[in-house]
Amino acid sequence: MQTEYISAFDVVLGVLWRFWPVWAALILVMGASFAYKKRLGLYGQLFDSGVGIAGVFICLFWLFTAIFASTISPFDPLAQVSVMKDTLPGAIEPASKLVYYFGGDKLARDVFSRMVYGSQIVLIIAPAATGFALMVGITLGLPAGYYGGKIDTLLSFLANLVLAFPVILLFYLLVTPGIMDTPIPYGMAGLFFLFPIIFFCVLFWTRYKKRPDRLYILLGITLVLGGWIYAGLVFDKDPLHIVHIDPNQLNIFVAVVFASSPGVFRIVRGLTMDIKTRDYVAAAQTRGESPWYIMLWEILPNARGPLIVDACLRIGYTTILLGTLGYFGLGLAPESPDWGTAIKDASRLLRSFIHPALPPTIALMSFVLGLNLLADSLREQSMKD
Amino acid sequence: MFSFIARRIGTILLTMLCLTLVVFFLVNLEPNLKKLAISQTEMHTPADQLESWLVNHGYRQNFFLRYGQWLGVLPKHPITDPATGKTTQRFSFCNDPTEPQFSGVLQGDFGCSTKFKTTVAAKLFPALGATGLLMFWVLAVMVPISLLIGILAGMREGSRTDRVLSVASIASTATPEYVSGVIFTVIFASWLGWLNGSAASASQGITFYNFTLPVITLAIYGIGYIARMTRASMVEVMTQQYIRTARLKGLSFSSVVIKHALRNALIAPFTVIMLQFPWLLTGVVIVEVMFRYQGFGYTLVEAAGNNDIDLLLGCSLVSVFIVLITQLISDVGYAFLNPRIRVQ
Numbered sequence: 001m002q003t004e005y006i007s008a009f010d011v012v013l014g015v016l017w018r019f020w021p022v023w024a025a026l027i028l029v030m031g032a033s034f035a036y037k038k039r040l041g042l043y044g045q046l047f048d049s050g051v052g053i054a055g056v057f058i059c060l061f062w063l064f065t066a067i068f069a070s071t072i073s074p075f076d077p078l079a080q081v082s083v084m085k086d087t088l089p090g091a092i093e094p095a096s097k098l099v100y101y102f103g104g105d106k107l108a109r110d111v112f113s114r115m116v117y118g119s120q121i122v123l124i125i126a127p128a129a130t131g132f133a134l135m136v137g138i139t140l141g142l143p144a145g146y147y148g149g150k151i152d153t154l155l156s157f158l159a160n161l162v163l164a165f166p167v168i169l170l171f172y173l174l175v176t177p178g179i180m181d182t183p184i185p186y187g188m189a190g191l192f193f194l195f196p197i198i199f200f201c202v203l204f205w206t207r208y209k210k211r212p213d214r215l216y217i218l219l220g221i222t223l224v225l226g227g228w229i230y231a232g233l234v235f236d237k238d239p240l241h242i243v244h245i246d247p248n249q250l251n252i253f254v255a256v257v258f259a260s261s262p263g264v265f266r267i268v269r270g271l272t273m274d275i276k277t278r279d280y281v282a283a284a285q286t287r288g289e290s291p292w293y294i295m296l297w298e299i300l301p302n303a304r305g306p307l308i309v310d311a312c313l314r315i316g317y318t319t320i321l322l323g324t325l326g327y328f329g330l331g332l333a334p335e336s337p338d339w340g341t342a343i344k345d346a347s348r349l350l351r352s353f354i355h356p357a358l359p360p361t362i363a364l365m366s367f368v369l370g371l372n373l374l375a376d377s378l379r380e381q382s383m384k385d
Numbered sequence: 386m387f388s389f390i391a392r393r394i395g396t397i398l399l400t401m402l403c404l405t406l407v408v409f410f411l412v413n414l415e416p417n418l419k420k421l422a423i424s425q426t427e428m429h430t431p432a433d434q435l436e437s438w439l440v441n442h443g444y445r446q447n448f449f450l451r452y453g454q455w456l457g458v459l460p461k462h463p464i465t466d467p468a469t470g471k472t473t474q475r476f477s478f479c480n481d482p483t484e485p486q487f488s489g490v491l492q493g494d495f496g497c498s499t500k501f502k503t504t505v506a507a508k509l510f511p512a513l514g515a516t517g518l519l520m521f522w523v524l525a526v527m528v529p530i531s532l533l534i535g536i537l538a539g540m541r542e543g544s545r546t547d548r549v550l551s552v553a554s555i556a557s558t559a560t561p562e563y564v565s566g567v568i569f570t571v572i573f574a575s576w577l578g579w580l581n582g583s584a585a586s587a588s589q590g591i592t593f594y595n596f597t598l599p600v601i602t603l604a605i606y607g608i609g610y611i612a613r614m615t616r617a618s619m620v621e622v623m624t625q626q627y628i629r630t631a632r633l634k635g636l637s638f639s640s641v642v643i644k645h646a647l648r649n650a651l652i653a654p655f656t657v658i659m660l661q662f663p664w665l666l667t668g669v670v671i672v673e674v675m676f677r678y679q680g681f682g683y684t685l686v687e688a689a690g691n692n693d694i695d696l697l698l699g700c701s702l703v704s705v706f707i708v709l710i711t712q713l714i715s716d717v718g719y720a721f722l723n724p725r726i727r728v729q
Contacts, residue, residue: 051552157396161403166666166704168682172689173408178416320561327563327671328686340563347567347675354571361564369559376555 003083006090006099015101015112021068026060042308045381052377058370062363065116066123073113074098077337080108089355105342105356106349107335114337115359121338122367125249126318129256130311135196136257137264138307142295144265145272156269159262167259167321168328174255175331177248185251190234192257197226206293252331256321260314267310271303278302305382312375316368323364339364390717397709401702408701409452412694418444421692425499442476455496455698457489490702496695500687505699508684513703516669516680518591519599523665527604527611528658534608535615535654540642542620551616557609562671566602573598583677599676603668607661611654618653622646652722659715663708 006014016023033056037044046052065072075081081093084104091100102111144152162170179185200222208215232243233250245253275281276299284294325331326340334341339360346357411417421444422435430438439445443462453459462485476497488494495505538550560568573580581595622628623646631641670682677683681700688696 157400161400161407163663164400164404164705164708165701166663166670166708168667168670169408169685169689169701169704172686173411176417176689178414178420179411181416182414184414316559323561323563324667324671328674343563343567347563347570350567350570350575354575357567357571361567365560365564368561369556372555372559373552376551 003087003094004092005088006092008090011090011099011101014099018072018074018101018112019065021071022061022064025064025068026057029060030057042378042381046374046377049377049380051373052381055370055372055374055377058366059374062119062367062370063123066119069116069120073110073116075100075110075113077109077114077117078335079110082108084108084110086353102359103353103355105345106353111342111356111359114342115339115363117337118339118342118360119363119367121332121336122319122322122364125253125256125322126315129253130260130315130318132192132196132253132257133261133264133314134307134311135199136192136261137266138268138300139195139199140261141265141268142272142299143291145269146276146291146295146299148273152269155265159265162258162262163266168324170259171255171321171325171328171330174258175251175325180247180251185247185254186234188254188258189250192254192261193230193234197222197230200226202292203296206290206296248331248333252322252325255325255331256318259321260318263314264310267306268303271306272299275299275302309375309379309382312371312378316371316375319364319368319371386720390713393713393716397706397713400709401705404705405456405698405702406452408698409455409694410448412692412697413444413448413451417692421499421694424691453489455489455695457487457491457494459489460485460487461489495699495702498688498693498696500691500693500696505695508696509681509699509703512679512681512684515678516673516682519596519603519669519673519678519680520665522596522600523603523607524658526600527607530604531608531611532615532651532654534612536619536642536647536650538612539616539619539623539650540646542623547616550612554609554612554616557605558613559609560605562602562606562668563675565605566598566672566675569598569602599672599678602675603665603672606668607664610664611657611661614657615650615654619646619650622650625649652719655722656715656719659711659718662711666704666707 033040033044034047037047046056075093075098081095081104084091084093084100085108086106087100087104089101089103091103092098093100100110100112102115105111105114140155144155174185201219204215204218204222208218228238228240229243232238233245236244238244272295276294281294281298284298289298322338323340323343326336326338326342327344329341329344332338332341342360343357343364346353346360350357418439419435422438423430426435426438443451450459454461476499489496495509497503498505498508501508534550534554538547538554541547580598583595586595628641628646631645632638636644666682669680670685672678673680673682674686681703684696685700685704687693688700
């Protein structure tokens with residue numbers, strides 16, 4: 001049976017139409033941000049420059065795409081409709097009369113749906129891994145920069161050790177299928193996921209030491225919430241069965257956190273060494289504040305500008321890392337719709353078909369570009385102050 | 386200065402020791418050894434024979450003993466038949482010794498590649514040569530272009546040229562090799578047919594036709610970053626007092642830029658270019674796999690995929706050495722270029 005096609009113009013229109021929940025949400029959020037931009041602080045200032053608007057637009061676009069993925073995509077990203085194998089963009093699926101907007105890949109799956117679902121994987125893992133890397137980097141970087149001396153030498157040596165590894169070698173060693181049989185990923189997860197709990201406990205403890213009524217509530221919330229997520233992520237023993245992560249995703253997650261926390265550590269350490277010479281730190285020391293209070297409540301808030309910029313860039317970099325993992329077929333399941341895996345599959349067949357390769361490459365590139373534009377304009381705004 | 390370099394080299398050696406120990410630990414995990422045994426024996430070998438293969442080839446010896454053997458501080462032993470006491474070579478294809486002797490990295494013996502059935506040195510060094518050629522062309526393309534972009538953008542901060550070039554450099558840093566490689570292949574190989582989408586034939590001899598795509602793919606990711614650093618450095622220099630003095634003396638803008646600004650503005654990018662090497666290493670792996678170029682990255686992937694222990698250790702040693710030595714060169718070179726900085 002001959003496959004029927006719709007015209008190129010209809011493909012463009014159809015794709016734009018499929019994204020309607022994203023457009024609606026974008027109009028709402030961007031409109032509201034424009035209207036109240038004076039009151040929104042740093043976020044509102046982003047809307048003063050073209051670069052900033054473009055950055056926010058692209059990032060929000062992919063965020064909403066990830067949220068509304070099930071509404072946008074016409075097909076299941078894993079479903080194979082054998083007649084649609086290697087079809088060109090705009091082919092009509094005979095059973096449901098829905099269109100394969102970007103054509104079908106070599107396993108007869110819809111390239112468009114896979115691209116849309118791929119955004120979910122990236123937008124969950126990349127920001128979360130960056131968040132954990134920030135926690136680890138901050139919790140270790142503050143004391144290293146503040147105390148200096150032996151602790152600094154030791155931690156810096158360890159950080160340089162990890163940084164001296166070429167990323168790709170690190171991933172080949174840490175994200176092989178065999179390593180899941182060993183306790184290494186779980187041990188590392190157990191270690192890394194402790195850092196947020198430690199961070200928040202120390203944060204609240206130093207601030208509310210003298211006010212037990214507040215302190216115990218906040219510490220209780222941190223420990224219960226943190227312990228619950230910790231049990232779910234590391235031991236997969238969440239009593240309520242809500243928090244759950246696949247072993248291979250945990251492995252990727254841990255490897256990405258491991259690879260990027262030394263970078264955060266270095267930045268935090270450098271900023272701390274710079275800021276600790278300021279007068280307000282000396283004032284706090286004279287007041288007799290504890291070192292951890294000074295680190296967390298005097299130094300950290302004043303280091304937030306460069307850290308936010310770095311976090312934006314780092315999410316983009318983590319996205320690239322995830323793509324690299326997918327490209328080498330490490331960690332993620334072979335049928336997973338993430339962009340890196342899709343690029344790997346498609347790039348093997350570039351000689352015969354190019355259409356399955358372009359959507360994931362452009363998606364990945366545009367998302368990282370959006371984050372970089374955002375970081376650039378944030379840096380410019382924070383320099384104005 | 387001398388003690389600084391000596392101390393740094395000491396740190397480098399310590400780091401290499403620690404890192405090889407970590408790599409050695411990870412490649413010798415039980416699942417990885419199983420994988421190695423399965424790939425080295427006949428198909429469908431029963432489990433007890435796999436185990437005896439591992440024992441025979443010395444993989445069941447104590448961990449530190451074997452690390453010491455690899456390093457060359459402990460003697461390597463040949464396979465000894467317990468019944469007859471006769472010794473045979475551990476791996477015949479590597480010309481392994483038939484009597485115990487010290488033969489490790491310290492003696493210049495990098496071991497034996499189980500995947501390629503040859504010595505690591507015979508596989509690794511030609512591959513490094515091939516990658517060196519690729520790196521040379523990448524740097525030859527990347528450095529002049531990125532410096533030019535950075536200088537043009539930073540010369541007049543906030544101008545139209547600056548904005549266009551800045552956004553272009555941001556876009557290039559947002560394009561990892563596996564993305565730009567696919568896009569370039571689609572444009573130049575599939576549509577226009579100007580260039581070859583595979584560099585497999587480049588091992589025999591490089592031509593413009595088969596080598597351009599790998600080179601520009603690898604260069605484009607670094608260009609944006611170096612250009613932005615150059616721009617930042619250039620912008621800073623252009624606000625200095627002595628530039629204003631030169632302008633007020635009546636010198637033309639172009640001669641101020643070329644004679645006064647450039648030399649100082651190019652100190653910072655030197656460090657950045659040296660520190661690009663670790664990133665280039667990852668890029669090399671992607672590009673060589675993508676364009677099937679038989680270099681260091683290709684070897685690394687093959688070694689890692691087949692758990693080829695000695696080859697993987699050799700690869701990590703080389704890459705860690707490159708990363709650390711470029712850091713050292715960048716620190717020392719920076720002190721030479723900038724007389725205001727003194728190394729302690």
